[in-house]
Amino acid sequence: MATKASASANSGAGDDAEFYMRRALELARIGSITPGAAAIGCVIVRDGQILGEGHNEVDLRHDTTAHAEIVAMRRAGVAAGSAELRGATLYTTLQPCGMCSMAVIWSKIDRIVFGAGRADVHAMYFEERHLDTVDFIADAFRDDLVILGGVLRDDCAALYYGPGDDPPPEEQSNL
Numbered sequence: 530m531a532t533k534a535s536a537s538a539n540s541g542a543g544d545d546a547e548f549y550m551r552r553a554l555e556l557a558r559i560g561s562i563t564p565g566a567a568a569i570g571c572v573i574v575r576d577g578q579i580l581g582e583g584h585n586e587v588d589l590r591h592d593t594t595a596h597a598e599i600v601a602m603r604r605a606g607v608a609a610g611s612a613e614l615r616g617a618t619l620y621t622t623l624q625p626c627g628m629c630s631m632a633v634i635w636s637k638i639d640r641i642v643f644g645a646g647r648a649d650v651h652a653m654y655f656e657e658r659h660l661d662t663v664d665f666i667a668d669a670f671r672d673d674l675v676i677l678g679g680v681l682r683d684d685c686a687a688l689y690y691g692p693g694d695d696p697p698p699e700e701q702s703n704l
């Protein structure tokens with residue numbers, strides 16, 4: 530990602546970010562072989578503890594909001610006994626969509642760390658506009674939300690169709 534990402538990368542997210550991203554990758558891989566789930570993994574961490582984690586369960590739950598990030602936020606909320614998750618970091622294998630970024634805003638999570646970004650994967654995973662919703666939401670709503678992209682980028686991107694791939698039409702659910 531752009532400037533915020535590189536600024537954050539130099540300010541110490543480093544090893545912890547890779548450690549938790551590896552867990553998110555494990556969850557994504559579990560999602561990829563679970564019927565009705567999908568290969569996006571998410572971990573929410575506060576004070577060195579995983580509060581909630583999960584993978585995409587949209588088809589499994591017949592719930593269009595059951596993205597990995599939302600699944601993890603719901604579990605983290607239960608674990609924390611609060612919908613507000615101040616001081617937490619959300620790690621996700623793929624740049625979060627507008628819905629999940631917005632939920633991060635409402636949950637008061639401090640930091641979003643993602644692996645693969647828009648440019649690393651096929652366009653079907655994102656809204657087909659020039660607007661990058663994660664930037665838009667951070668700029669529009671919170672000056673203090675830290676967004677760090679590209680952590681284990683190659684490992685994460687390997688889970689998805691690449692920009693030059695030609696996915697079968699039945700898998701292009703967002704288009």
Ligand SMILES: [Zn+2]
Nearest residue numbers: 596625626629
């Ligand atoms: Zn989402």
